[in-house]
Amino acid sequence: MDPSQNQPEPVVFGVSDAIAIINQTLEYSYPTLVVEGEVASFKINQNRYVFFDIKDESGTLSCFMTVYQLRITLEDGMRVRVVANPKLTQWGKFSLTVRQVAPVGEGSLKRAFELLKAKLDKEGLFAPERKRLLPERPSKIGVISSTQAAGYADFIKILNDRWGGVEVVVAHTLVQGLEAPGQIVRAIEHFNQMAEPPEVLAVIRGGGSADDLSAFNDEPLVRAIASSRVPVITGVGHEVDVTLADMAADQRAATPSNAAQILVPDRREVVAHVDASTRHMLQLMSRYLTRFGQDVSDKLSTMHRRLENKWQATKNRYEQLSAVLSQLDPRSALKRGYAIARANGKVLRSGAGLKPGDRIAIEVQSDVINAGVINVSSKK
Numbered sequence: 001m002d003p004s005q006n007q008p009e010p011v012v013f014g015v016s017d018a019i020a021i022i023n024q025t026l027e028y029s030y031p032t033l034v035v036e037g038e039v040a041s042f043k044i045n046q047n048r049y050v051f052f053d054i055k056d057e058s059g060t061l062s063c064f065m066t067v068y069q070l071r072i073t074l075e076d077g078m079r080v081r082v083v084a085n086p087k088l089t090q091w092g093k094f095s096l097t098v099r100q101v102a103p104v105g106e107g108s109l110k111r112a113f114e115l116l117k118a119k120l121d122k123e124g125l126f127a128p129e130r131k132r133l134l135p136e137r138p139s140k141i142g143v144i145s146s147t148q149a150a151g152y153a154d155f156i157k158i159l160n161d162r163w164g165g166v167e168v169v170v171a172h173t174l175v176q177g178l179e180a181p182g183q184i185v186r187a188i189e190h191f192n193q194m195a196e197p198p199e200v201l202a203v204i205r206g207g208g209s210a211d212d213l214s215a216f217n218d219e220p221l222v223r224a225i226a227s228s229r230v231p232v233i234t235g236v237g238h239e240v241d242v243t244l245a246d247m248a249a250d251q252r253a254a255t256p257s258n259a260a261q262i263l264v265p266d267r268r269e270v271v272a273h274v275d276a277s278t279r280h281m282l283q284l285m286s287r288y289l290t291r292f293g294q295d296v297s298d299k300l301s302t303m304h305r306r307l308e309n310k311w312q313a314t315k316n317r318y319e320q321l322s323a324v325l326s327q328l329d330p331r332s333a334l335k336r337g338y339a340i341a342r343a344n345g346k347v348l349r350s351g352a353g354l355k356p357g358d359r360i361a362i363e364v365q366s367d368v369i370n371a372g373v374i375n376v377s378s379k380k
Contacts, residue, residue: 016090019088019089019090019092022088023087023088026085026086026087026088027085030086031085032083032084032085032099033082033083033084033085033086033096034081034082034083034084035054035061035081035082035084035096036054036079036080036081036082036104037054037055037056037061037079037080038054038055038056038077038078038079038080039052039053039054039074039075039076039077039078039079039080040052040053040054040055040060040076040077041053041076042074042075042076044067047067048066048067049064049065049066049067050063050064050065050066050067050069050070050074050098051063051064052074052076054080054082054096061094061095061096062093062094062095062096063082063084063095063096063098063101064095064096064097064098065097065098065099065101069098069099069100069101070101070219071100071101071102071181071218071219071220071221072101072102072103072112072116072217072218072219073112073115073116073119073219074101074112075111075115078103078108078111078112079103079104079105079107079108080101080102080103080104080108081101081102081103081104082096082098082100082101083098083099083100083101083178084096084097084098084099085097085099100178102178102214103214104211106210109210109211109214109217110210112214112217113217113244116217116219116222116244117244117247120219120222120223120244120248125222125223125226125247125248126247126248130226131249131250131251132231132250133231133250134200134231134233134250134251134262134263135199135200135231137163137264137265138166138198138199138200138263138264139165139166139167139199140166140167140168140169140196140198140199141159141166141167141168141169141198141199141200141201141202141263142169142170142171142191142197142198142200142201142202142230143155143156143168143169143170143171143201143202143204144170144171144173144184144187144188144191144201144202144203144204145170145171145172145173145175145202145203145204145205145256146172146173146174146175146205147170147172149175149205149206150206151204151205151206151207151235151255151256151257152204152206152256154206154255154256154257154260155202155204155235155256155257155259155260156168156260158257158260158261159260159263159264162260162261162264162265162266162267163264163265163266163267164267166264169191169198171187171190171191173187174215175205175215176205176208176212176213176214176215177215180215181215181216181218181220181221182220184203184215184221184224185220185221185224188201188203188224188225188228188232189224191228191230192228192229192230197229197230198230199230199231200230200231200232200233200263201228201230201231201232201233202232202233202234202235202259202263203216203225203232203233203234203235203236203245203249204234204235204236204256204259205235205236205237205256206237206255206256207237207238207241207255208237213236213237213241213243216234216236216243216244216245216246217243217244217245218244218245221245222244222245222247222248223248225245225248225249226248231250231251232248232249232250232251233249233250233251233252233253233259233262233263234246234249234251234252234253234259235252235253235254235255235256235257235258235259235260237255238254238255239254239255239258334363334364334365335365337365339362339363339364340362340363341360341361341362341363342360342361342362342363343358343359343360343361348360354373354376355373355376356373356374356375356376357372357373358372358373359371359372359373360372360373
């Protein structure tokens with residue numbers, strides 16, 4: 001008996017079915033592949049699709065993704081790590097459908113940083129004139145960070161120690177890894193869409209390696225910070241660490257702790273400043289009141305002297321006028337022996353109009369003499 005006659009007949013698949021079964025098997029066995037290698041043959045078609053190979057010393061894999069998913073600037077020779085789904089295409093070509101890609105290694109991280117920096121700088125995202133001032137004493141702060149990180153704890157502690165009473169709204173996100181940039185972007189969008197958004201956003205993360213901080217060199221994240229309608233301060237890493245997110249923010253802090261120091265004043269310094277200002281103001285008021293009192297006193301003295309001078313001048317003038325009036329008083333003339341002649345009740349200033357027989361009254365100092373006119377002659 002032929003042993004082959006006892007073997008089951010092989011299942012025959014059509015090409016499309018075979019491709020589908022292979023993809024189903026790949027999806028079941030390897031739903032996600034994380035592959036690290038060097039970029040080669042990088043290109044973008046129609047400004048929509050990204051194609052490149054990832055290779056090592058002995059192998060090459062084709063990769064495909066959309067431009068929308070590309071969050072960094074790639075070029076041949078960079079070492080990257082891709083998160084992808086293995087897939088056999090309808091044309092029988094095996095490739096990786098990439099969901100995420102990130103540079104690895106100091107050289108690749110630095111090159112990706114420089115390429116994206118040059119691109120965004122050319123667009124004006126880092127221009128000083130587009131940066132806004134932060135509120136002087138914010139009452140509501142939006143914080144984007146991992147609440148489990150030491151940097152977040154330092155930020156909150158210093159915030160409360162320095163000022164206190166500030167409303168802090170926290171969006172918990174990853175702050176490193178491939179998922180971190182997308183979560184931070186969604187947090188920024190959430191705060192911007194609030195009916196009453198915070199007065200300022202603080203994106204913070206403690207120190208770490210260049211690979212740990214690479215999430216803050218993500219292009220969509222940098223653009224989200226630059227386009228935020230709420231001012232943004234970043235406190236990422238240590239003082240020597242500068243990310244593209246820092247460059248796009250309205251203000252960069254050296255560390256999370258420094259971000260808290262920038263956002264709120266130290267109440268002790270404020271109290272001391274108020275005390276010093278109050279003392280200075282009281283001194284100024286005292287000097288002013290002293291000068292004002294002296295000025296009033298001087299003016300009153302001047303006014304008093306002027307009134308005395310005016311009174312004395314008036315008194316002297318009165319006495320002069322009184323003397324003149326006294327001299328002009330007819331009664332004074334009578335005392336000196338003169339007489340006043342009246343005819344018909346009027347003082348005679350000349351003899352004109354009088355004729356013999358008219359009656360006149362002659363007033364002397366003590367008597368009035370009634371007399372008659374005998375003759376009138378003019379003086380020559």
